[in-house]
Amino acid sequence: MSQRPPALAGDPVDAIDTPALVVDLDAFERNLDLMANAVRGAGVRLRPHAKSHKCPPIADAQLERGAVGICCQKVGEAEAFVDAGILDVLVTNEIVGTAKLARLAALARRARIGVLADDAGNVADLGRAATAAGVVLDVYVEVDVGAGRCGVAPGAPTVAIATAIARTPGLRFAGIHAYHGRAQHRRAPAERREAIAQAAALAADSRAAIEAAGIACPTITGAGTGTWQHERDSGVYTELQPGSYVFMDADYGRNALAPDEHAFEQSLYVLATVMSAPVRDRAVVDAGLKALAFDSGPPIVHAAHGLEYVQASDEHGVLAVAPDAPPPPIGSRVWLIPGHCDPTVNLYDWIVGVRGRRVECLWPIAARGALA
Numbered sequence: 001m002s003q004r005p006p007a008l009a010g011d012p013v014d015a016i017d018t019p020a021l022v023v024d025l026d027a028f029e030r031n032l033d034l035m036a037n038a039v040r041g042a043g044v045r046l047r048p049h050a051k052s053h054k055c056p057p058i059a060d061a062q063l064e065r066g067a068v069g070i071c072c073q074k075v076g077e078a079e080a081f082v083d084a085g086i087l088d089v090l091v092t093n094e095i096v097g098t099a100k101l102a103r104l105a106a107l108a109r110r111a112r113i114g115v116l117a118d119d120a121g122n123v124a125d126l127g128r129a130a131t132a133a134g135v136v137l138d139v140y141v142e143v144d145v146g147a148g149r150c151g152v153a154p155g156a157p158t159v160a161i162a163t164a165i166a167r168t169p170g171l172r173f174a175g176i177h178a179y180h181g182r183a184q185h186r187r188a189p190a191e192r193r194e195a196i197a198q199a200a201a202l203a204a205d206s207r208a209a210i211e212a213a214g215i216a217c218p219t220i221t222g223a224g225t226g227t228w229q230h231e232r233d234s235g236v237y238t239e240l241q242p243g244s245y246v247f248m249d250a251d252y253g254r255n256a257l258a259p260d261e262h263a264f265e266q267s268l269y270v271l272a273t274v275m276s277a278p279v280r281d282r283a284v285v286d287a288g289l290k291a292l293a294f295d296s297g298p299p300i301v302h303a304a305h306g307l308e309y310v311q312a313s314d315e316h317g318v319l320a321v322a323p324d325a326p327p328p329p330i331g332s333r334v335w336l337i338p339g340h341c342d343p344t345v346n347l348y349d350w351i352v353g354v355r356g357r358r359v360e361c362l363w364p365i366a367a368r369g370a371l372a
Contacts, residue, residue: 003349011359018273018333019287021348021365023247025355027267029061031246034262035228036065039240042232047071047090047221049243052342054367055351056084058246069112071241075103076370082111084366090114090221092177092241094122094142094150100372101125105133114138116177118152123164123171130170138174139165140221143206145199147181154202155209162210162217175219176210178203179241184226185251189258196230204236226255229262249341251296269302270336270344271352272317274328283307283328285317287336292317293343299336304328309336 006020016022039046048062049071059070059081069088072078078089087110094116095104107113108130117123117139130137141161144151152158158176165173183195199222207217221239223231228245231237244252247268257263272287289312292299299317301307306325311318319334321327328334338344345351346368353361 005350005362007352007359007362009359009361013271013354013357013359014333016271016352016354016359018271019285019291020271020352021345021350022269022271022335022352022354024265024267024269025353025360027265028246028353031248031264031267032061032065034264035242035245036062036067038229038262039232040066044232044237045239047239047241048246049092049224049241050081050367051077052243052345053246053351054080054345054365054370055363056081056086056366057361057363058351059084059086062246068239071243072367074370074372075100075107076372077367078107078113079103080367080370082107087111090138090140092116092179094118096122096125098125098129101129102133105129105135105137108135108137109133112138114140114174116140116142116150117161117165118142118150120161120164123161123168127168127170136170136172139171140174140177140219141165141206141210142177143203145178145180145202145222146183146195147179149181151177154206158206159209159213162215163213166215173215173217175217175221175238176203176206177221178206178237179222179224180227181224184224185255186226187255189256189261192227192255193230193258196227196234200231200234200236207236225252225264229260244341247341247345249296249344250300250337250339253300253337266302266337268338268341268345270299270338272334272336274319274330274332274334277327277330280327281321281323283319283321285319285334285336286315288312288316289314291315291347292336292338293340293347295343296339299338302335302337304334307334
């Protein structure tokens with residue numbers, strides 16, 4: 001069952017039905033412009049990660065500002081974006097299984113499609129699917145540069161996979177995927193800088209080894225919202241994949257920034273309504289576990305002195321009211337900053353775009369729930 005649109009364009013903000021996923025369009029657009037301007041002329045391409053927003057109108061806004069394409073994590077996400085007219089998509093994941101591989105290859109009849117590999121058997125499967133569909137897939141070797149997730153070790157294992165890709169009909173070796181996910185939320189600027197310096201060195205060594213084997217390595221792609229400036233300035237990365245910068249969240253807000261690091265604004269909120277205030281020091285809102293992701297902690301109550309989100313159940317969020325704070329009346333609204341933006345967005349069918357005190361647009365989250 002699809003969620004009902006929580007508002008209509010032109011409605012006052014106070015008319016938005018809650019809980020609702022709301023974007024402050026002014027802050028959102030400043031974030032888009034900041035990233036586009038910071039990358040322009042720096043010798044790197046911007047390929048934002050759409051797993052953060054899952055929303056084709058946002059991808060369109062990024063492409064209009066110079067992005068070369070987008071990233072996704074799942075075939076279903078890629079299908080939603082290609083259906084919406086996005087024609088250059090990199091699936092930054094390993095895709096395994098006959099059905100998924102056939103769907104991935106079918107997309108390459110309509111768009112340029114890239115995918116990752118870290119296993120020779122999977123490379124062979126990708127080649128068979130591409131050949132059967134009569135297409136060519138861009139395939140990148142995923143190199144583990146510190147994330148400890150997918151990816152082969154730098155050096156000989158990377159060369160082996162690159163060689164397998166280059167020799168497989170239906171595939172085009174496109175380069176190296178070198179994303180350091182663990183570095184994104186290291187709190188100290190020096191820790192993030194050092195992590196990416198190490199990742200860049202491993203990526204550069206891997207490129208050199210691939211080229212020594214006689215294989216051109218045109219692209220080194222990676223980076224995230226927490227570290228993108230370091231990859232941009234490394235002289236190694238040729239493409240950047242930040243995603244959360246369009247929205248931000250409470251966990252990214254905990255990162256300390258160096259004086260030379262750009263600060264993005266919080267633009268994403270879950271708008272909630274106070275539905276109960278049984279005692280002076282407690283209020284209850286209509287946004288609980290089914291309205292917010294809690295893997296990075298509870299949300300922060302935005303611009304409200306003395307209110308703290310302290311407890312959640314399925315459909316309830318409990319706010320503690322400080323002794324020196326006025327209790328929020330029943331029916332009043334609170335703006336919650338999610339702990340983690342990506343999985344919070346995945347809970348909704350609609351993003352409500354507001355400018356000032358008016359709803360300006362509703363955007364469908366077309367790739368929501370694309371788990372396969």
